[in-house]
Amino acid sequence: MPAHVTLGIDIGTTGTKIVALDVERGLIGQVTLASQLISVQPGYAEADPAQWSDNVLTGLAELLAQTGIAPDEVGAIAATGMVPAVVLVDDQGRPLRNAILQNDARAVAEIDEVRDALADCDPLTVTGSAVTQQSVGPTALWLRRHEPEVWAKVCHIVGSYDYILMSLGAEPHVEQNWAIESGLFTLSGAVFPQSFEAAGLDPARVPMIAGPGSQVGQVSAQVAQRTGLNPGTALVVGGADHVLSAFAAGVQSPGDALVKLGGAGDILAASDAPVVDWRVYLDAHPVPGLWLPNGCMATSGSLIRWVQNLLGGTPLPQLDDEADQRPAAQVLCLPYFLGEKSPLHDPMLRGSFAGLHLGVTGADLYRSVLEGIAFGFRHHFEVFDSMGMSITRALVTNGGSRSRFWKQIHADVLNVPLYPVIDHPGASLAAAEIAAIGVGLLPDWSAIQRFLELGEPLLPRPQMVDLYAQAYAEWRELGQATQPISHEIAERTHSL
Numbered sequence: 001m002p003a004h005v006t007l008g009i010d011i012g013t014t015g016t017k018i019v020a021l022d023v024e025r026g027l028i029g030q031v032t033l034a035s036q037l038i039s040v041q042p043g044y045a046e047a048d049p050a051q052w053s054d055n056v057l058t059g060l061a062e063l064l065a066q067t068g069i070a071p072d073e074v075g076a077i078a079a080t081g082m083v084p085a086v087v088l089v090d091d092q093g094r095p096l097r098n099a100i101l102q103n104d105a106r107a108v109a110e111i112d113e114v115r116d117a118l119a120d121c122d123p124l125t126v127t128g129s130a131v132t133q134q135s136v137g138p139t140a141l142w143l144r145r146h147e148p149e150v151w152a153k154v155c156h157i158v159g160s161y162d163y164i165l166m167s168l169g170a171e172p173h174v175e176q177n178w179a180i181e182s183g184l185f186t187l188s189g190a191v192f193p194q195s196f197e198a199a200g201l202d203p204a205r206v207p208m209i210a211g212p213g214s215q216v217g218q219v220s221a222q223v224a225q226r227t228g229l230n231p232g233t234a235l236v237v238g239g240a241d242h243v244l245s246a247f248a249a250g251v252q253s254p255g256d257a258l259v260k261l262g263g264a265g266d267i268l269a270a271s272d273a274p275v276v277d278w279r280v281y282l283d284a285h286p287v288p289g290l291w292l293p294n295g296c297m298a299t300s301g302s303l304i305r306w307v308q309n310l311l312g313g314t315p316l317p318q319l320d321d322e323a324d325q326r327p328a329a330q331v332l333c334l335p336y337f338l339g340e341k342s343p344l345h346d347p348m349l350r351g352s353f354a355g356l357h358l359g360v361t362g363a364d365l366y367r368s369v370l371e372g373i374a375f376g377f378r379h380h381f382e383v384f385d386s387m388g389m390s391i392t393r394a395l396v397t398n399g400g401s402r403s404r405f406w407k408q409i410h411a412d413v414l415n416v417p418l419y420p421v422i423d424h425p426g427a428s429l430a431a432a433e434i435a436a437i438g439v440g441l442l443p444d445w446s447a448i449q450r451f452l453e454l455g456e457p458l459l460p461r462p463q464m465v466d467l468y469a470q471a472y473a474e475w476r477e478l479g480q481a482t483q484p485i486s487h488e489i490a491e492r493t494h495s496l
Contacts, residue, residue: 003075006441007063008432009056010241011081011160013037013047013101016055018063019425021432023441026451027425029067031059038098043105046098049087052160053167060227071230077168077219078212078238078435080427081161084181086139091155093166097147102134102181110138110145117198127192128274128282129183136182137199144200156207161238170217170235172207177240177283179209187274187282212239212286213438236438242266243283243292244430245397249421250452252287252445255392257384259377259410259418261400264341265300267380268292275387279343280380286434287445293387295342295380300373301400303335303351307369311362320405323367328464329471331355331364333372334479336486343383346483348490354478370406371468374413375475381414393417395454397424404458411457412464413472420455 004024010017014037019030033055038046064071086100100106115131124130131138136157144151158166159178166172179185184195184206191203210216217235224231238244246258246268253270260266268283271291276282283292308316332354339347353368381391394416400406401420411418433451436442 003073003439004441005069005073006075006432006435006439007060007077008238008428008430008435009059009077009079009161009164010426010428010431011052011079011164012241013082016052016059017428018056018059019428019432020063020067020069021429021436021451023436027429029063029069030425030428031062031066033059037101041106045101045104047085047101047160049095049099049160049163049167052164056164056167057223057226060229064228071228071233074229074233075441076215076234076236076435076439077165078236078431078438079161079164080238080241080244080431081159081164083159083175083240083242084134084136084178085160086136087158087160087163088143088150088154089156089158089163089166089172090153093156093172095163096150096153099160099163100139100143104139105133107133107138107142110141111135114138114141114195114198118194121194123183123192123195124278125276126186127183127195128180128187128276130278131183134181136184137195137201140199140201154205157201157205158207165216165235165237168217168223168235169220173210173216173237174207175237175239176209176211177243180282180284181240185209210237211284211288212237212434215438234435234439236435238427238431238434239286240283241427242268242294243286244427244434245424246292246294247286248426248430248433248448248452249395249397249424250449250454251292251395252290254290255390257381257391257394259394259396260398261300261396261406262398263299263301265297265373265376266294267296267377268294269384269389269391271389275389277383277387279345279383281342286430293384293389295383297335297373297376298338298341299335301398303337303369303373304400306337307366311366314362316403319363319366320403322361322363323370324405326361326363326367328367328467329371331360331368332471332475332478333365333368334475334482335369335372335376343379348487349483350486350489352478352482352486370409371413371471372475374406374410375472377410378413378472379476391416393419395419395421397421397426407458408461411460413468415460415465415469417457417459419457422453422455
């Protein structure tokens with residue numbers, strides 16, 4: 001039987017997910033295996049690449065057995081995952097130590113050192129990324145100084161999903177958004193020599209850059225024996241997990257944006273040009289010629305769980321019903337309970353409630369949290385607008401999208417139609433779709449629309465749009481007024 005199935009692998013922080021896509025019938029199977037986040041010291045965030053690899057091999061065999069897919073039916077495999085993780089491999093492609101993840105915060109001194117060294121080079125404009133804890137250069141500098149015996153054996157530095165494809169048989173490579181977010185390359189993919197020099201890193205240790213859909217190798221005989229796949233099955237570059245999640249949700253044209261209501265709050269918007277701004281991040285869209293300016297707020301679902309626990313663990317649907325009976329924007333919440341990432345990039349901010357009085361109920365506090373997070377997304381909309389990007393359609397995914405009440409708040413606050421993505425499996429599906437495009441089982445990038453199902457849009461209600469516009473202006477003023485006090489509190493309580 002001709003090949004008609006592709007597999008998508010997603011390397012996540014707490015689990016490895018693999019899906020099977022039939023290009024005619026859609027998603028036909030998936031497996032998930034747990035993985036462990038390793039933090040041996042405060043601020044450290046690591047994972048074991050060998051566990052990733054074992055999960056993938058085990059999961060591939062389980063998926064074939066579960067679905068009954070014959071090896072000849074599998075046309076290609078692609079991978080996605082967290083970015084920019086740092087995986088050090090030797091000349092045999094074997095990992096030399098645990099992977100250092102993108103939220104690792106050990107290289108504090110090195111970040112300052114690299115930032116100072118690049119002060120005259122404008123790395124944000126050149127690379128699309130400022131020098132932060134996500135930058136690969138400071139992490140490489142830390143490794144060279146603190147683990148010289150390991151560093152001496154390094155042949156290549158790659159990302160999480162790059163390593164997984166290599167473990168299956170691919171040639172050494174890094175995906176284009178790993179390169180962009182690393183801060184080591186220009187937006188065009190050329191080496192940024194000053195960044196390599198500041199990190200004390202030889203450019204030869206970073207392999208070729210490959211874009212999504214590129215074939216970078218074939219399943220090895222050893223992997224085939226372990227998994228039941230055919231040797232020679234194509235291995236195709238996927239991409240960064242947040243980028244592929246937006247792609248699978250249908251963010252494919254300028255004016256589209258994806259709002260992800262997860263533990264943190266993510267937003268990604270399509271652009272036809274690489275727009276650089278210190279307030280947001282920048283990634284390349286899988287579709288050539290498109291880009292994805294994006295933001296990530298420190299809290300979203302995590303803050304909702306906090307207020308839910310504060311209110312005695314009342315089920316969220318019940319809280320929704322109670323909050324729906326309370327006045328809108330009676331209380332304003334600044335949702336900076338973990339500081340704030342984009343668009344403020346201020347870890348010293350603290351959360352607060354304003355407008356409290358003795359008539360305020362728990363439902364009012366809960367509603368103010370939902371509204372405060374929506375105001376944070378509107379803040380990003382303002383940033384995008386100032387960059388020349390007008391958002392005309394928003395899609396919504398992740399756990400919070402199950403709440404119709406919260407979705408309606410977002411539609412009213414953002415003043416755009418809000419389309420829920422039905423049963424969104426995320427980046428793993430996009431990886432399988434890109435694998436199919438890479439080997440010609442799908443004709444082009446637009447073909448993924450056949451696997452996308454949108455719910456009925458929630459439309460902005462004019463009277464609520466006006467009310468929330470006024471409340472949002474007050475919310476912004478509140479944030480500016482309380483910033484100095486937040487900083488004083490953070491400094492005073494930092495060591496407590």
